[in-house]
Amino acid sequence: MSKNILKLTCRGLRDSIAKGEVKSSDAVSAVFEQIEKHDAKIGAFLSTFKQDALKKANEVDEKIGKGKPVGALAGVPITVKDNMCTTFGTTTCASKILQNFRSPYNATVIEKLLAADAVIIGKTNLDEFAMGSSTENSGLKKTVNPWDYSRVPGGSSGGSAAAVAAQMCFAALGSDTGGSIRQPASFCGIAGLKPTYGRVSRYGLVAYGSSLDQIGPLARNTVDCALLLNVIAGHDEKDSTSVDEKTAPLCDWLEKIEQPVAELKIAVVPQLFKGADGEVVNAIKGAIEVYKKLGAEIVEINMPHFEYAIAAYYLIATAEASSNLARYDGVHYGYRTAKPADYIEVYTKSRNEALGQEVKRRIMLGTYALSSGYYDAYYLKALKVRSLIRSDFTAAFEKADCIIMPTSPTTAFKIGEKTNDPLQMYLSDVYTIAVNLAGVPAISIPCGFDKNSLPIGMQIIAPAFAEGKLLQVAGMFENETDFHTKSPVIK
Amino acid sequence: MTDIDYKIVVGLEIHVQLCTRTKMFCGCELIFAAEPNSRVCPVCLGLPGALPVMNKQAVEFAILTAAALSCKIAGLTKWDRKSYYYPDLPKNYQISQYDLPIGSNGFIEIPLADEKTKKVRIRRVHLEEDAGKNLHTAENFSQVDLNRAGTPLLEIVTEPDVNSDEEVRLLAVELQRIVRFLGVSEADMQKGHMRFEPNVNLVIKKDNAEYKTPITEIKNLNSFKALEKSVAFETQRQLDKFLESGTCLQSGNKQTFGWDDIREVTVLQREKEEAHDYRYFPDPDLVPVVVNEKWLAEIKTKLCGLPLKMQNRFVSEYGLSDYDSAVLTADRTTAEFFDSSVKAGGDAKRLCNLITQTGLKIANEKGCKVSELGISPQKLAELAGMVEAGQISATASVTIFEEMIQSKSSPAQIAESLNLLQKSDAGELEEIVDEVIAANPKAVEDIRSGDKKSKKAHGFLMGQVMQKTKGAANPQVVAKILNSKLNS
Numbered sequence: 001m002s003k004n005i006l007k008l009t010c011r012g013l014r015d016s017i018a019k020g021e022v023k024s025s026d027a028v029s030a031v032f033e034q035i036e037k038h039d040a041k042i043g044a045f046l047s048t049f050k051q052d053a054l055k056k057a058n059e060v061d062e063k064i065g066k067g068k069p070v071g072a073l074a075g076v077p078i079t080v081k082d083n084m085c086t087t088f089g090t091t092t093c094a095s096k097i098l099q100n101f102r103s104p105y106n107a108t109v110i111e112k113l114l115a116a117d118a119v120i121i122g123k124t125n126l127d128e129f130a131m132g133s134s135t136e137n138s139g140l141k142k143t144v145n146p147w148d149y150s151r152v153p154g155g156s157s158g159g160s161a162a163a164v165a166a167q168m169c170f171a172a173l174g175s176d177t178g179g180s181i182r183q184p185a186s187f188c189g190i191a192g193l194k195p196t197y198g199r200v201s202r203y204g205l206v207a208y209g210s211s212l213d214q215i216g217p218l219a220r221n222t223v224d225c226a227l228l229l230n231v232i233a234g235h236d237e238k239d240s241t242s243v244d245e246k247t248a249p250l251c252d253w254l255e256k257i258e259q260p261v262a263e264l265k266i267a268v269v270p271q272l273f274k275g276a277d278g279e280v281v282n283a284i285k286g287a288i289e290v291y292k293k294l295g296a297e298i299v300e301i302n303m304p305h306f307e308y309a310i311a312a313y314y315l316i317a318t319a320e321a322s323s324n325l326a327r328y329d330g331v332h333y334g335y336r337t338a339k340p341a342d343y344i345e346v347y348t349k350s351r352n353e354a355l356g357q358e359v360k361r362r363i364m365l366g367t368y369a370l371s372s373g374y375y376d377a378y379y380l381k382a383l384k385v386r387s388l389i390r391s392d393f394t395a396a397f398e399k400a401d402c403i404i405m406p407t408s409p410t411t412a413f414k415i416g417e418k419t420n421d422p423l424q425m426y427l428s429d430v431y432t433i434a435v436n437l438a439g440v441p442a443i444s445i446p447c448g449f450d451k452n453s454l455p456i457g458m459q460i461i462a463p464a465f466a467e468g469k470l471l472q473v474a475g476m477f478e479n480e481t482d483f484h485t486k487s488p489v490i491k
Numbered sequence: 492m493t494d495i496d497y498k499i500v501v502g503l504e505i506h507v508q509l510c511t512r513t514k515m516f517c518g519c520e521l522i523f524a525a526e527p528n529s530r531v532c533p534v535c536l537g538l539p540g541a542l543p544v545m546n547k548q549a550v551e552f553a554i555l556t557a558a559a560l561s562c563k564i565a566g567l568t569k570w571d572r573k574s575y576y577y578p579d580l581p582k583n584y585q586i587s588q589y590d591l592p593i594g595s596n597g598f599i600e601i602p603l604a605d606e607k608t609k610k611v612r613i614r615r616v617h618l619e620e621d622a623g624k625n626l627h628t629a630e631n632f633s634q635v636d637l638n639r640a641g642t643p644l645l646e647i648v649t650e651p652d653v654n655s656d657e658e659v660r661l662l663a664v665e666l667q668r669i670v671r672f673l674g675v676s677e678a679d680m681q682k683g684h685m686r687f688e689p690n691v692n693l694v695i696k697k698d699n700a701e702y703k704t705p706i707t708e709i710k711n712l713n714s715f716k717a718l719e720k721s722v723a724f725e726t727q728r729q730l731d732k733f734l735e736s737g738t739c740l741q742s743g744n745k746q747t748f749g750w751d752d753i754r755e756v757t758v759l760q761r762e763k764e765e766a767h768d769y770r771y772f773p774d775p776d777l778v779p780v781v782v783n784e785k786w787l788a789e790i791k792t793k794l795c796g797l798p799l800k801m802q803n804r805f806v807s808e809y810g811l812s813d814y815d816s817a818v819l820t821a822d823r824t825t826a827e828f829f830d831s832s833v834k835a836g837g838d839a840k841r842l843c844n845l846i847t848q849t850g851l852k853i854a855n856e857k858g859c860k861v862s863e864l865g866i867s868p869q870k871l872a873e874l875a876g877m878v879e880a881g882q883i884s885a886t887a888s889v890t891i892f893e894e895m896i897q898s899k900s901s902p903a904q905i906a907e908s909l910n911l912l913q914k915s916d917a918g919e920l921e922e923i924v925d926e927v928i929a930a931n932p933k934a935v936e937d938i939r940s941g942d943k944k945s946k947k948a949h950g951f952l953m954g955q956v957m958q959k960t961k962g963a964a965n966p967q968v969v970a971k972i973l974n975s976k977l978n979s
Contacts (some may be wrong), residue, residue: 085540098539105533107540204540210775239542240778320775323572326583327537331635343633347576370574370770379772 005030010076010170010224011254017075020064024057024075027170028119031077035122035168038490043143044153044163046082047089048122053077056119063117071116072231078113079169081160082123083130084215085204086110093206094138095128097328097335097354107204108236109173109215116231121169124159128356129325130180130208132156133428136419137358144415145187147454147488151412154184160218161188166490171219171228175205177212178313179407179432182444185218186407186457189446189486191474192218193225196464197439198243200229201236207324209317210241212436221484222445222474226253229467248465256468257475264296264473267400269303275430276409283448283456284406290480291404299400303392308385309434310426314362315369315382316437322366325359361422386437393438397463402473405431407444407457431459441467443474446483455483495734497695499726501659502614502651504688505666506644507676508621509552514641515620516543516586516777523682527626527636535641537581542776545570549618549643550593550780552675554790556645557594557616559673559797564787568593569779573769578635579623587646589771592617593782599649600799601658601665606813608799611662612650619644645675651690656723659689660715668798672823680714687712691725692740695733703740704729709748709757721750725757801826809839818847825851828862837872838879845875849892866895874902881965887911913965917972920956920964924972927955938977949973 005027008016016022032050039045060075080086083093085103092098106114113120127137135143135158143158145151146166153162157174161184164172174181176194185192193216200215207213217228230253236242268288273281288298330336330350337349355363369378396403408428418425435442440461447458458477462470478484513520517534533541557564571589594616600608621644623637647666653659667685670676678684692706707725712718725748732738748757796804798820805816805826820826825846832842850861857864874891877883883891883906894905906912914920928935937948956969 083540085538091539093539101539103533103538103540105538105541202540203542206539207776238544240544240776241542319772323574323584323770323772326574326576327539327581329576329583331578332536332581333538343578367770370772372768372770375770375772 006034006167008170009220010073011227013170014073014076014227017060018064018070024060024119025054027075028053028057028077028121031121031168031170034166038166039168041144041149041491042146042162042166042168043141044124044159044166044168045079045122046092046094046125046140046159049089049120052088053119053121060117060119071118072227073113073116073118076118076171077121077169078118078171078173079122079124079160079163080110080113080120080173081126081130081157081175083126083175083206083208084110084123084173085206086120086123088120089123091123091206092140093129094126094140095328095355095359096139097350099140099335101334103204105204108201108238109232110204112232112234113173118231122163124157124163124172126159126180127156128359129206129321130156130175130177130213131321131358131362133179133183133425134413134415134418135159135184136415137356139356142415145412146490147189148412148452150414151454152187152415154187154408154412156180156184157192157218158184161185161190161192164188164190164218164220165488167487171217171224173215173228173232174218175208175213175215176432176436177209177214177317178436179429181216181218182407182432182442182457182459183429185444186446186455186459187412189455189457189483189488190218191221191225191443191445191484192216193229193443193467193471194435194441195229195233195467196243196248196441197436198241199248199441199465199467200232201234201239201242203236203238207320209320210324211320212313212317214436222443222471222478223254223257225443226257226471229253229471243465251468253468253471257471259472260294260476261401261469261472264291264294264476265299265400266291266296266473267299267301267396267403269306269403269405270300271302272306272405272431276406277411277450279448279450280406280409280411280456284404284458287447287458287477288404290477294476294480301396301399301403303396303434305385305388305392306434309389309437310430312382312385312389313429313433313437314365314426315378316386318362318366319369319379319382320366322363322370325355325363328355358422389434390438393434393440393461393463401462401469403461405459405461407431407459411450411452411454411456435459435461440464441470443470445474445477446486447477447481448483449486455486495695495697497693497730499654499656499722500651500692500694501653501722502690503647503649503653503659503662504690505647505649505663506686507556507647507666507670507678508684509549509643509645509675510677511546511548511552511643513546515546515549515618515643517641519641521642522638525638527634527638530638531640535581536637543586543774545777545780546643551790552643552673553593553616553618553645554782554787555673555793556647556670556675557597558791558794559669560594560597560599560613560616560647562594562597562613562616564594564782565591566782567591567779568782570774570777571771572774573619573771575767575769577622578633579625579637579640581623581637581640585620585622586774586777587619588617599662599666599669600797601661602799602802603658603661609658611652614648614650616645616647619646656719656726659722660719663687663715663718665799668821672795672798672820672826673793674823683713685713687718689718689722691722691729693726693729693733695730702733702737704733705738705740705744705746707746707748707757709750710760712750717750717752720755721757724755728757795823795827798823798826801830805829805839809833809843811839811843815843815847818851819843822860824860824862828860828868831868832871832875835869835872837868837875841875841878842871844885845871845888845892849889853893853896864896866892870895870902877902877906881967882906882913883911884913884962884966887913910963912963914960914963914968917968920960920968921972923956923959923964924969924976927952927959928976931955935977
């Protein structure tokens with residue numbers, strides 16, 4: 001029975017629970033059985049809440065038994081990345097500096113999940129403060145790729161992606177600043193959606209690069225992403241950058257996804273195929289053929305400023321990070337050095353002892369970029385590049401409904417392969433970063449496997465607030481293919 | 492002896508705490524002296540994941556003040572992060588405004604002693620959040636109280652147009668009056684609602700050459716007395732230092748001083764101006780603020796006449812003294828109450844007396860404003876009219892004023908019921924005057940003799956009449972009758 005439950009999609013489970021065919025408590029027991037069996041090796045979770053989860057599941061089962069109304073995710077086991085504040089458990093950001101931090105409040109997305117009667121079963125590993133592309137920068141735990149334990153799950157939402165792929169939950173929330181949802185989704189063979197900047201409240205998401213950060217779902221397929229987006233999207237008065245619903249109306253994305261896009265025009269950017277592995281390129285080309293067969297028109301476009309995205313990103317994101325992370329100082333909460341000589345040492349030693357190398361590197365980069373005398377040459381220039389990249393996207397969307405390209409130039413790489421070369425690591429986000437700079441929505445869905453049977457991800461990018469169209473286009477592909485139904489064989 | 496002359500040059504940085512209901516970027520209420528760390532939330536504590544939300548009222552107060560100071564109001568303004576590490580600053584950056592302040596290029600007009608006024612230019616007016624407070628009461632550790640963290644502060648920066656310690660104080664007092672008048676700050680010095688940081692130096696003319704002394708900044712002054720005295724002290728200190736060493740202003744030799752309130756001296760805090768790099772950049776958590784014409788016009792409807800303008804109008808239009816006029820315009824509601832009463836037909840001088848001598852005293856005792864005593868400007872005007880017409884005495888007006896607070900009756904009705912109407916009926920009074928004249932031949936003789944006893948005797952007869960009427964006679968009418976009888 002439990003094996004069969006685990007094979008259900010998020011939406012499938014939700015419907016079965018609502019109909020009383022499956023008990024939420026059985027679903028929760030099934031995922032915990034899976035976690036207890038495999039997570040010691042995979043390392044997706046930083047914390048789990050078995051007792052509370054079972055209690056919540058029983059409550060949902062009881063409500064359904066009595067015919068009472070329940071929320072859109074009633075009884076479904078969900079995990080969240082450990083950089084979203086929860087009043088239960090800790091919120092560590094995979095950093096020693098917040099290892100024992102307990103938040104007195106819930107992030108808005110957590111409140112929304114709870115209001116939808118989701119069962120939050122645990123919090124997942126990440127690169128420390130979401131800074132990384134492999135989850136190797138976690139200060140607390142190592143996570144491996146469920147498809148190949150010698151490989152990284154991607155990052156920074158690597159724990160969330162691994163948990164979904166290894167069927168230790170039915171969907172997860174991640175955050176995406178430069179590809180942190182899409183790239184691990186791609187590496188783990190699942191779907192990962194980064195909504196438009198402003199679509200989902202950031203209140204309670206521990207900030208990395210505030211103008212780029214966006215919360216989104218990781219799930220087994222596009223439909224599940226739509227279901228989660230229905231729950232988490234919307235204006236939040238606590239987040240001034242969340243968009244009001246007059247400007248960006250909400251819709252039922254589950255309903256939207258049912259319809260294909262008529263006269264679909266897809267843009268591809270030939271210049272961008274150069275940097276990717278041959279197998280990745282072939283898989284994307286194969287996917288484009290699928291769309292062609294569905295009647296889509298393919299338009300070749302040029303995005304002249306795309307190649308500057310990484311440079312601009314590592315100035316803007318790090319500048320914001322240097323300021324956002326200043327609060328972790330050992331004074332008010334979090335880790336404090338044992339014997340400071342004076343208050344300056346409370347700062348210097350606490351931060352030096354508890355922050356990881358990559359976090360320090362980015363704080364230094366960002367501090368430098370904002371320093372007097374360098375601001376114009378670095379930060380301001382990066383902002384100008386950002387606006388050029390935005391205009392590249394605007395121009396592209398005048399010619400096509402969406403843009404298709406690889407999510408990552410490679411499939412999952414080996415653990416340790418890029419840890420000594422940060423620049424190589426940064427380059428693995430070449431396709432995803434520009435999307436955050438432009439603020440537009442994008443999804444990664446499985447579109448093939450390489451010779452090592454590792455999943456390949458296709459990235460679809462749509463105009464701002466066109467999540468509906470984005471999900472439709474992704475759904476059209478999933479209807480024709482079965483890559484999204486494949487799961488890793490877990491030993 | 493050398494020929495020496497000098498001029499004091501002062502520019503000020505002033506922080507004014509706004510009296511909004513809640514903090515600048517969160518919903519915590521502003522309450523003075525609450526239990527440490529009891530007025531805090533995830534936002535003002537700077538907890539992970541918390542985000543600021545702008546307090547619109549604070550922005551409106553800032554725009555109002557900037558407009559009152561004749562500033563150019565920015566059509567687009569934004570929030571910037573100012574980074575520095577200090578334990579009372581929970582995020583280790585302060586949300587402030589850098590290159591697009593809400594107001595710029597204004598001025599404040601200050602009254603000088605000789606009834607002239609002086610314009611001091613305002614460089615900029617911007618909004619920011621206050622920090623918390625570090626408490627050093629324990630022996631081997633310090634504590635941080637974050638109740639104040641996130642309180643909206645208006646920073647006002649003047650040009651170096653102030654030229655004496657007295658002018659510095661007058662400017663501070665005038666600014667206090669303005670922000671109170673606008674209702675944007677309680678401006679209570681004791682609660683630290685206004686904090687001043689003057690930058691002082693001297694331009695010295697000696698032997699036909701001009702020298703500038705190094706600038707000193709005096710930090711965190713929160714009383715008018717400390718402000719004036721510290722500038723005076725600094726003036727003398729700089730002059731002495733110059734005469735002793737001849738050191739002049741150079742880039743980088745600005746010093747920072749504190750003020751020792753007990754010894755009344757400035758104390759050196761930092762020798763050289765620190766090369767502070769605050770790494771300002773736009774706060775990505777907040778959106779820029781567009782101040783459109785409609786909103787600005789709406790805010791400006793709350794813009795009243797400035798206190799100094801009103802004060803001058805009361806002098807020129809109503810003939811009040813400078814002193815009385817200043818007392819009335821110390822508070823906006825009082826000034827407006829007075830103005831309305833005059834416009835309701837009352838005599839300005841009588842109204843001024845009623846308000847400043849009786850009204851303010853009672854209002855102070857009750858802890859409210861004169862306008863809140865429950866007396867309408869119309870009724871007060873009536874009361875003033877009765878005094879003016881001699882229907883009641885000045886003493887009686889006080890009694891009636893007090894009664895009006897509790898009673899809905901008109902002043903005339905109250906005067907009637909308390910028997911306070913003066914007798915002005917000439918016929919009735921003539922009889923009494925005749926009686927008094929007949930009973931006091933000695934006094935009559937003294938008056939008619941015209942020598943120095945005359946005045947005293949006249950007063951005596953007046954007193955006798957008043958006594959017989961139990962004080963209800965109108966003294967002017969009595970004097971008139973008495974004079975005509977004695978001169979006939």
